[in-house]
Amino acid sequence: AQSVTQLGSHVSVSEGALVLLRCNYSSSVPPYLFWYVQYPNQGLQLLLKYTTGATLVKGINGFEAEFKKSETSFHLTKPSAHMSDAAEYFCAVSDQGTSYGKLTFGQGTILTVHP
Amino acid sequence: EAGVAQSPRYKIIEKRQSVAFWCNPISGHATLYWYQQILGQGPKLLIQFQNNGVVDDSQLPKDRFSAERLKGVDSTLKIQPAKLEDSAVYLCASSLVRGSYYEQYFGPGTRLTVT
Numbered sequence: 374a375q376s377v378t379q380l381g382s383h384v385s386v387s388e389g390a391l392v393l394l395r396c397n398y399s400s401s402v403p404p405y406l407f408w409y410v411q412y413p414n415q416g417l418q419l420l421l422k423y424t425t426g427a428t429l430v431k432g433i434n435g436f437e438a439e440f441k442k443s444e445t446s447f448h449l450t451k452p453s454a455h456m457s458d459a460a461e462y463f464c465a466v467s468d469q470g471t472s473y474g475k476l477t478f479g480q481g482t483i484l485t486v487h488p
Numbered sequence: 489e490a491g492v493a494q495s496p497r498y499k500i501i502e503k504r505q506s507v508a509f510w511c512n513p514i515s516g517h518a519t520l521y522w523y524q525q526i527l528g529q530g531p532k533l534l535i536q537f538q539n540n541g542v543v544d545d546s547q548l549p550k551d552r553f554s555a556e557r558l559k560g561v562d563s564t565l566k567i568q569p570a571k572l573e574d575s576a577v578y579l580c581a582s583s584l585v586r587g588s589y590y591e592q593y594f595g596p597g598t599r600l601t602v603t
Contacts, residue, residue, distance in 0.1 A: 473543050473583075473590060474521075480528070
């Protein structure tokens with residue numbers, strides 16, 4: 374069974390400050406890891422993903438995340454927050470097996486950006 | 489390319505009534521997913537189709553929920569009878585296989601309120 378824990382249901386930063394959203398996962402098989410963003414009244418949009426290869430992955434809108442197997446973590450970062458980054462962010466995991474891409478999500482982190 | 493379409497976007501019903509949601513996936517996507525997102529939580533997979541066959545419905549409350557995917561394209565999710573705890577956003581997603589993983593694309597969701 375897989376699970377995802379996002380530390381902090383709410384994160385607040387000032388515009389221009391570093392954004393750090395934490396995600397830890399549990400998986401009995403090598404995982405695929407994803408970050409999604411959800412704006413109000415919209416569906417989920419893929420920010421970035423880790424499948425294989427380089428452990429530091431870059432996504433859209435200046436976000437990046439690093440897969441750390443030893444820490445079972447996949448934290449999301451952005452060097453400088455923008456007002457438009459305010460949204461809810463979800464970390465998700467799927468396995469490399471025969472689950473046809475089934476995603477297990479964390480509970481989400483709401484990011485607030487102050488001027 | 490058109491995205492995943494869902495209708496209706498909003499629905500309000502009384503408990504014990506029935507309701508149906510419709511999803512049209514991206515053309516050519518063989519895998520289709522229905523997720524339930526309760527306020528304050530991450531999406532939870534209800535059912536997953538590969539073409540028109542069910543590959544995972546382990547978390548679908550089968551006494552009241554049903555889903556079908558006719559001809560491997562459109563899908564409907566039905567709740568009968570609805571309970572207060574069914575109030576949630578119902579997300580449909582479809583996926584494209586990219587090498588060894590499935591990249592999911594989400595629709596805007598249907599927000600269900602049960603009174």
